[in-house]
Amino acid sequence: MKTKVLAIDDSRTIRNLLAATLEEAGFEYHCAVDGREGVDMYSDVDPDVVITDINMPNLDGFGVIEELRGTEINSKVPILVLTTESAPELKARARGAGATGWITKPFDDASLIFALKRVTGAAA
Amino acid sequence: MSGSIQDTFFEECEELLEATDEGLTAIEGGDHNPEVVNAIFRAVHSIKGGAGAFGLDDLVAFAHRFETVFDEVRSNRLDLDEKLIQLLLRSSDHLSALVEVARDGGQVDEAHHDTLLAALDEYIPEEEEDLSFEPMGLGGPTPVGDLGGFAAAPVVPQEETYRIRFHPLKEMYGTGNEPFFLFQALRDMGELTVTLDENELPGFDAMDVNDSYLAWDLVLVTKEPRSVVEAVFEFVEGLCELSIVGDHDAEAEANALAALDAMFSAPPADGAALPDPSPEVDSGTAAAPFEPPVPAPEPEATPASAVEKASAPKAESGKQEQRGGPKPTLRVELERVDRLINAVGELIINHSMLAQQIANLNVADLRDVETELEGFKNLARDIQEGVMAIRAQPxxxxxxxxxxxxxxxxxxxxxxxxxxxxxxxxxxxxxxxxxxxxxxxxxxxxxxxxxxxxxxxxxxxxxxxxxxxxxxxxxxxxxxxxxxxxxxxxxxxxxxxxxxxxxxxxxxxxxxxxxxxxxxxxxxxxxxxxxxxxxxxxxxxxxxxxxxxxxxxxxxxxxxxxxxxxxxxxxxxLTLAVMDGMVVSVADQTMVVPITSIVETMRGSDDMINNLGADGTLLSIRGNFVPICDVAGALGLYRESEQQAGVYLLVETETGQRCALAVDDIHDQRQVVIKSLDGVCGEIPGVAAATILGDGKIAMILDPESIIAASPTAAAFDTERRLSNAS
Missing domain, CATH: 3.30.565.10 (Histidine kinase-like ATPase, C-terminal domain)
Known part of the structure; x- marks a missing residue:
């Protein structure tokens, strides 16, 4: 069974990059274009891991984490935050909201897969 | 793979730059709505994110400063005064220029680049100025902390035994981090033994389901450098008690220090200072081979159970791109649209050929056929307009x-x-x-x-x-x-x-x-x-x-x-694909003259023709003289028959110069599909393009301007006219 990833990012470029890397690595890839759509899609997709951008229209990444963590059933799903900065305060804030980890943009294939492995155990 | 994604990136950049421009223009016009500022921030941020993925460092660095200034505005730490708005506008222009250079190559105006960077920096508070944008190294993850600092000296991969003590704090479980997966990641690096330490586990009565009592002792034998081992625990740093001790830590540090010493004391140091590769692998640890830790009284369910849930419906693929814009759009390669346009052009030509052939059949009653043909024509026009609308852009x-x-x-x-x-x-x-x-x-x-x-x-x-x-x-x-x-x-x-x-x-x-x-x-x-x-x-x-x-x-x-x-x-x-043309014949050839350039058409009689100099002739129209330019002569065509050019197309050039193009006859006025001659033959003076007529023959589309420009009579007359104007 493939590991299901729900990626939430308003940048088409980043979505395509994620799709290319993840599909090649054997993940099942789903994406949403903003936080609101991501949260709406969540129960349909029922992902094993969520990757979300921070700066997005409608609902930002922190909002996504809060909404997902706010419901009992999702309280354990790993959520990785995509960020361009590796600033400690941003990580702290994401973690405070309940993020599992982070992926620093620009990411390469190896670090993306490595991050997913550490939170899902899956190589694919 | 990155080729097409890079194309997507540049396409997206266009949109994002447009959004940035639009937002800045609104701000310039006095609209300081926070959502406008946010939208610009996001746009610039996305450009930065994408640019980073393709290693466009200049673009990343500039977008980063631009974005940082915007972040200040967004957080109300900066006022959007006129000076700042102007700087932001210029920065947005420069960002476009950087994107263009990244896409098409070329040079950035470096002085301008530096000036803008410096100007933006003035708005960035000291502590933010650190451009902590860390591109990921080749190996991947960024090392956490700098424990064991000097160990980063050039090292031939050698096995090391790490003894890891890992004791999660209860906070860790709230972030979705799972010890089991961390251990799996470690196991992939080498040989791992895991020992569960449950000594802290209190009696059942005293147990708090939300607390964390378990700890693990791990022994990992791996060739991976320490930084990679540490990176496994990156996400739980601060959420656990963690110690990682390598058997050769002290040794490695000493070696690295020695290497540094050697570097400073004897500059042309040879390889002697490299750390001593003496892999004394300690394999005597008597722990059991890797076993998944039994999450015995683990109070919360593991996310692994999610895998067992019912498979999701695939409905989301279609709605991905729908949000955010006012109308759903479809992105199509330009080439496909052009193929369609071409096909519609053929369809229109096909229609006129069909109409002509039916007319040649000499059938008495064609009314029904003509009605149907008319319907065909209208449909073809509709399709054509529809396709043209696809190519049309605001x-x-x-x-x-x-x-x-x-x-x-x-x-x-x-x-x-x-x-x-x-x-x-x-x-x-x-x-x-x-x-x-x-x-x-x-x-x-x-x-x-x-x-x-x-x-x-x-x-x-x-x-x-x-x-x-x-x-x-x-x-x-x-x-x-x-x-x-x-x-x-x-x-x-x-x-x-x-x-x-x-x-x-x-x-x-x-x-x-x-x-x-x-x-x-x-x-x-x-x-x-x-x-x-x-x-x-x-x-x-x-x-x-x-x-x-x-x-x-x-x-x-x-x-x-x-x-x-x-x-x-x-x-x-409106379109470059079809145009209204007048079908004429010149020296037994059928040609098309664009309607837009024709002012008037007339049949000439001998008394309207006047001579000018040796070869030139003028046409007298209602008391005015207009130079005559014989199209056949201009194109170097010879008439086999005795027929003379007797029909004149009065055309006017952009400078207001008038000229009568002499042709043999006028046949029809109709819409023709323009077929470029590029790549088919070289440039022909006087000919703009070609088209296919109803009978399937190719007809040249003339370029009146260049025909007139090449005509000695027209030139002579034009000088004459100016002189006479002057006197």
């Missing part, structure tokens, strides 16, 4: 780019002017939009450079200090009208005339109407700049603009009022 992005041209030109000339855009949603064929960019740029630079006066002069003339240039687009009876109107000084006619005389373009005593003087601007080799300014100069004149417009099948006019400003009007066909 001029908005083009117009928005022009705002930047005006800003740059204003800055370079020390003038202040603003560009007001109107009719941005007017749709024009994509190719037309692409090819309009250069002429518009040139006209706008000219308008700023020569049209708009310096602020003090404007005030002296009782005008607002800031000049205004109005760029508008509208549809006008089957064509597109682009107007560039400035409120500057207008054409300096005495000066223009003087220059034209100095350059020998007109005789000294020429008497020209105002409009004729204005049109001198379009003559090749004309440039009013006293010295070539680095702005609109560049050695190209308005003649290049005119050629570009006529190359699109359009026309350009200028009108000007002294002290009030000038207006350039560009009239363009």
């Amino acid at each position: 001029v908005k992005p083009l117009f928005q780019r022009m705002a930047r041209i005006v800003r740059e030109a204003s800055a370079a000339t020390g003038k202040t002017c603003k560009l007001v855009n109107e009719g941005e949603n007017t749709e024009v064929d994509k190719t037309v939009i692409e090819r309009l960019s250069d002429p518009l740029t040139h006209i706008l630079r000219n308008a700023v450079d020569h049209g708009i006066e310096k602020p003090e002069d404007r005030e002296a003339a009782g005008k607002p200090a800031t000049g205004e240039i109005r760029l508008s687009a509208s549809h006008r009876s089957g064509s597109v009208c682009i107007e560039i109107k400035d409120d500057g000084a207008g054409v300096n006619r005495p000066r223009v005339k003087q220059i034209a005389i100095e350059k020998g373009l007109i005789p000294e005593n020429a008497e020209l109407t105002d409009s004729e003087i204005d049109n001198l601007l379009f003559m090749p080799g004309f440039s009013t700049a006293k010295e070539i300014s680095n702005l609109s100069g560049r050695g190209v004149g308005m003649d290049v603009v005119k050629n570009a417009v006529t190359g699109l099948g359009g026309r350009i006019n200028i009108s000007s009022a002294p002290g009030k400003g000038s207006t350039f009007t560009i009239i363009l066909p």
Whole structure:
């Protein structure tokens, strides 16, 4: 069974990059274009891991984490935050909201897969 | 794979830059709505994110500063004053330039780049200035902390045994981190033994389900460097008690220090200082091989159970792109649309061939067939219009780019002017939009450079200090009208005339109407700049603009009022794929003349023809003389029959010069599909393109301007006319 990833990012470029890397690595890839759509899609997709951008229209990444963590059933799903900065305060804030980890943009294939492995155990 | 994704990135950049421009324009207009600021921030941020993925470092660095300043604005730590807005506008322009360079190659104006960076930095508080944008190294994850610092010296991968003590705090479980997965990641690096330490586990009564009692002792034998081992625990740093001790830590540190010492004391050090590769692998640990830790009294469910949930419906794929924009759109490769356009063109040709063949059948009653044929024709037209609409794009992005041209030109000339855009949603064929960019740029630079006066002069003339240039687009009876109107000084006619005389373009005593003087601007080799300014100069004149417009099948006019400003009007066909043409025959050949250039058609009689010089002839039309230009002669065709050219097409060139094109006969007026000759044969003087007629034959589409330009009679007459005007 493939590991299901729900990626939430308003940048088409980043979505395509994620799709290319993840599909090649054997993940099942789903994406949403903003936080609101991501949260709406969540129960349909029922992902094993969520990757979300921070700066997005409608609902930002922190909002996504809060909404997902706010419901009992999702309280354990790993959520990785995509960020361009590796600033400690941003990580702290994401973690405070309940993020599992982070992926620093620009990411390469190896670090993306490595991050997913550490939170899902899956190589694919 | 990155090729197509990179294309996506540049496409997306266009949209994001557009959004940035649009937002900044709104801000410039006084709209300081936080959502506008947020939208710009996100756009710039996305550009940065994408650029990072493709290693476009200049773009990343610049976008980062730009974004940081915006973040300050967003957090209300900076006021959007006029000075900052101007800086942001220029930064946005520069960002576009950087994207262009990244996409098309070329050079960035480095001085400008540095100036802007420095100007942006002034708005960034000290502690934010650190550009902590860390591109991921080749190996991947960024090391956590710098424990064991010097161990980073060049090391041949050697096995090391790490003893890891891992004790999660209860907070860790709230973040979705799972010890089991961390251990799996470690196991992939080498040989791992895991020992569960449950000594802290209290009695059942005392147990708090939300607390964390378990700890693990791990022994990992791996060739991976320490940084990679540490990286496994990156996400739980601070959420656990963690210690990682390598068996060779002390040794490695000593070696690294020795290496450093050696470097400083004896500069040309040879390899002797490298750490001693003595892998004393300690394999004597008596722990059991890897076993998944039994999450015995683990209070919460593991996410692994999620895998067992029912598979999700796949409904989301279709709705991905729908949000955010007002209407759903479909992205299609341009080539597919062009193929469709081509096919529709063939369909129209096919229709006329069919109609012609049916007409040739000599069937008595064709009424039903004709009705059906008419229906066919209308449907083909509908399809054609539909396809044309696909290629049509609003001029908005083009117009928005022009705002930047005006800003740059204003800055370079020390003038202040603003560009007001109107009719941005007017749709024009994509190719037309692409090819309009250069002429518009040139006209706008000219308008700023020569049209708009310096602020003090404007005030002296009782005008607002800031000049205004109005760029508008509208549809006008089957064509597109682009107007560039400035409120500057207008054409300096005495000066223009003087220059034209100095350059020998007109005789000294020429008497020209105002409009004729204005049109001198379009003559090749004309440039009013006293010295070539680095702005609109560049050695190209308005003649290049005119050629570009006529190359699109359009026309350009200028009108000007002294002290009030000038207006350039560009009239363009809606599409480049079809046009209305007059089908004529010339020396037994069928040809097409664009309707747009024809003023009048007439049959000539001998008494209308007058001789001029040895070979020239003039046509007398209602008391006026117009030079006759024989198309057959101009194209080098010979008539086999005795038939003479007896039909005249009166055409007018852009400079107002009139000429009668002599052809043998006029057949029809119809819409023809333009087929480019590019790549089929070289440039033929006098021929613009070709088309396929109803009978399947190829017909050349003539270019009246170039035929007239090559005609000695027309040239001689034109000089004559100017001289007679002068006397």
